[in-house]
Structures are given as structure tokens and as C-alpha cells.
Amino acid sequence: MTRGSRLPLVAGVLVALACAAGVVALHRVFVTTAHGQLVDEAALVGARARLWRLQDGAELVLDSVSAVAVLAALAAVAVVALVQRRVRLALAATALVVGALATTQVVKRLLLTRPDLDVTYALENSLPSGHTTFAAAVSAAALLVSPVRLRPLVAVVGAAYTAVIGVGTLAAGWHRPSDVVAAALVVLAWSALLAPLAGGRASGGAGSSGRAVAGTVLVVGAVVGLAGGAAALAAVWVSVPPEPTGRTGQLVAGVGGALGVGGAACAGLLVLLLLQRAADRAADRATGSTAGARPPGGTVHGEHPAAAPGARPPGPDGRSAA
Numbered sequence: 001m002t003r004g005s006r007l008p009l010v011a012g013v014l015v016a017l018a019c020a021a022g023v024v025a026l027h028r029v030f031v032t033t034a035h036g037q038l039v040d041e042a043a044l045v046g047a048r049a050r051l052w053r054l055q056d057g058a059e060l061v062l063d064s065v066s067a068v069a070v071l072a073a074l075a076a077v078a079v080v081a082l083v084q085r086r087v088r089l090a091l092a093a094t095a096l097v098v099g100a101l102a103t104t105q106v107v108k109r110l111l112l113t114r115p116d117l118d119v120t121y122a123l124e125n126s127l128p129s130g131h132t133t134f135a136a137a138v139s140a141a142a143l144l145v146s147p148v149r150l151r152p153l154v155a156v157v158g159a160a161y162t163a164v165i166g167v168g169t170l171a172a173g174w175h176r177p178s179d180v181v182a183a184a185l186v187v188l189a190w191s192a193l194l195a196p197l198a199g200g201r202a203s204g205g206a207g208s209s210g211r212a213v214a215g216t217v218l219v220v221g222a223v224v225g226l227a228g229g230a231a232a233l234a235a236v237w238v239s240v241p242p243e244p245t246g247r248t249g250q251l252v253a254g255v256g257g258a259l260g261v262g263g264a265a266c267a268g269l270l271v272l273l274l275l276q277r278a279a280d281r282a283a284d285r286a287t288g289s290t291a292g293a294r295p296p297g298g299t300v301h302g303e304h305p306a307a308a309p310g311a312r313p314p315g316p317d318g319r320s321a322a
Contacts (some may be wrong), residue, residue, distance in 0.1 A: 008196035008278040015192035015271060019185040027112050027127055028183075030178040037119040038240045039233065040176040046254030047177075049172035058168035065131050065165070073097060073138045081145040087125060092198035093141040100137040100190045104128045104183060129175040132183035135165035136265065138270055140191040148201055152214030155269045159218060162265035167258045177229075179255035184264040195275045201283055220271040225263020232256020258295065 030036040048055070073181055081090035107128060114125040139158025146154040162184065169175035236253045 008101070008275060008282055010050070011278060012192040012194075012196045012275055015275070016189040019189035019192070021287075022185045023107070023128065023182045026178045026182050030176070031112070031114050031125070031127055034117040034119050035237075035240070036178075037117055039236050041120050041180050042236050042240055042253045043233075044170060044173065044176045046250040046252070047167075047257050048173050049250045050254040051167070051171040054168070054171040055173075058171040059114070059186040061165065061168050062131055062172060062174065065134050070097070070101065070134065073134075073141070077138075077145050080142075084145075084147070086145075089145055089198050091286040092194040093144045096141045096144065096187075096194050097137045098135050099194075100140075100187045101130070103186050103190070104130050104133040107186070115194050126175055127179045128182035128186050129166070129169055129179040130183070131169055131174070132162065132166045132180045133186055135162045136184050136187035136268060137190070139269060140187055141277070142271060143272055144191070144195060144198060148280070151273060152210040155273050156214050156217050159221065159266045162268070163261035163262040166261040166265060169256070170257055170261065177260050180261045181264045184261075184268045188268040191268070191272045192275060195272060196279050198279075201280055215270070218266045218273070222263050222264030222270055225259045225261075225266060227263075229256050229260025229263055232259065 030040040051058075074097055077093040077097070078090045081087075081093055108125055108130070112125050112127060114123055114127075116123050136158075139154075139162050143154045143158055153212060166175075166180040166184070168179060172176065232252050233256060236256065239249065
């Protein structure tokens with residue numbers, strides 16, 4: 001493995017480690033501390049109060065996430081990869097969905113707990129969100145198996161789908177913002193590890209149509225969402241206890257949580273898109289070095305070895321004219 005081909009893998013490992021640290025930090029701040037639980041709960045209450053008109057539609061969308069949906073998603077991404085005759089890609093996409101869903105359940109039910117700090121009524125740990133994990137994992141797997149030219153569109157649609165499911169869990173009162181962001185981090189960790197292992201695609205210098213537009217949409221969504229969510233978080237953090245009341249307080253808490261969820265969805269797909277691009281460039285370099293390599297024996301077809309000084313050119317029959 002050359003140095004260039006190792007770079008995407010190293011970057012993926014670093015991203016995965018950062019995501020793991022992010023999940024731990026979210027749990028420590030918003031689950032194991034009373035003030036963090038108050039802030040997270042305030043965002044949930046604010047979202048339900050301000051987004052209540054979306055509750056019926058949100059529950060309808062959330063109910064579509066089931067075991068059947070998981071199996072259908074796995075079959076779809078595997079078929080897309082196999083049609084392209086890329087078995088390794090099919091295995092990576094399947095491992096992404098299964099691994100992310102399994103990790104969420106293990107982390108939520110076995111590794112992390114929610115202490116009773118006399119703040120909220122729901123004491124069962126809900127971090128990370130299983131519904132958001134499904135949406136983000138399916139979106140990431142679809143991006144992983146998509147042809148190069150379709151990646152920008154798939155990335156934007158996947159980010160939108162993940163954000164809709166994540167915000168839907170807030171509107172339905174199923175999850176708090178920290179649960180949703182933690183789910184996005186779990187999926188990004190698996191994506192970052194598997195995207196380089198799945199291998200890039202030599203593009204021969206051809207770019208993805210719409211890459212600049214998709215990149216701009218995802219960057220703007222990530223920056224606006226995360227910055228807006230952080231600003232709202234800061235405002236809510238200094239205002240509780242008690243939880244924000246009144247239209248303005250609930251609006252800041254609820255919309256801030258929704259912005260953070262949308263920003264996390266855009267950021268996750270953007271990072272995966274960049275990791276795939278890095279793997280593609282590594283494949284381009286590998287293809288270029290292979291094309292310029294000499295075949296065994298040291299002879300390059302189409303070229304004549306340099307003649308020795310003083311030697312005469314060969315005659316018509318291939319023998320020396322001497």
C-alpha cells in the first residue's frame with residue numbers, strides 16, 4: 001500500500017475516533033449532568049411546543065422505519081453495488097448499515113445509562129437515536145454505492161432525509177437533540193472507516209456533475225445548522241433552570257435543536273463525500289502509476305532500445321546492415 005493510498009484510511013480512522021469522542025462527550029454533558037439534562041429536555045419541550053403541527057406527519061414517517069425497511073434498504077444498496085460488479089462495495093455498504101444499527105443498540109442499552117437526577121420523567125437511556133441511525137446509515141450506504149456522477153444528488157437527498165427523520169423524532173417527542181446528533185456521529189464513524197476500505201474509483205480526471213452545487217448546499221447547511229444550534233444551545237444553557245417558557249424561549253430551544261440536527265446531517269454526508277473524493281484521487285494516482293510502469297522484462301512496447309554508440313541501424317530483414 002502506497003503512502004497516497006494510506007491517506008484516506010488514516011483520515012477515516014481519525015474521523016471515526018473523533019466521532020466516538022463526540023458520542024462520549026454528548027453523553028457526559030447532556031445525560032450525566034443535571035444541567036445538561038435540563039437543557040436537552042428544554043429543547044425537546046420547545047420542539048414539541050413549536051413544531052406540534054408536524055407531529056402527525058412525523059409519526060407517520062417514523063413508523064415507516066421497521067425491520068422490513070432495514071432489509072429492503074440492505075437489499076437495495078447490495079443490488080446497486082453488485083450491478084456495478086463491485087462485491088467489496090456491496091459488503092462495505094451492508095456492513096455500514098448493520099454495524100451502525102448494532103452499535104447504536106449496544107451503546108444505548110448496554111454501554112451507556114441515564115442516571116436519575118430528578119430532572120426528567122423518562123429515565124431510560126435514549127442516546128443514540130435508533131430511527132436517526134437508520135436514516136443516516138441508509139443515506140450513507142446509498143452514497144457509498146452511487147456512481148460518481150450521482151454522488152452530489154444522493155448526498156443532498158440523504159442529508160435531507162436524515163434531517164427530516166431526526167427533526168421528526170423531536171416533533172413527536174421520541175428523542176432529544178443529543179440523541180439524534182449522537183446517532184449521526186455513530187453512522188459517520190462507520191462510514192469513515194468503510195469508505196476508504198471500499199476503495200475509490202479512478203475517474204480519469206472527470207468530475208462529478210453538480211459537485212460544486214452539492215458541496216455548497218451541504219457546507220451551508222452544516223455551517224448554518226451547527227452554528228445556529230450552538231447559538232441556541234448557549235442561550236438555553238444560561239436560561240435554565242427553569243426551562244424556557246413563553247413563545248420566544250420555546251422557539252429558541254426547539255428551533256435550535258432542529259437546526260443542530262439538520263447541521264449534523266449535512267456535516268456527516270459532507271465528510272463522507274470528501275472521504276470518497278480522497279479515495280478516488282488515490283485510485284487515480286494508482287492508475288496513473290500503473291499506466292506508466294514498465295512491463296516485466298524492462299521492455300516497453302512501441303519503443304526501441306537505445307542503440308549503442310557507433311552501431312548501424314538494422315536492415316530490412318532486422319539484421320545489422322554491417
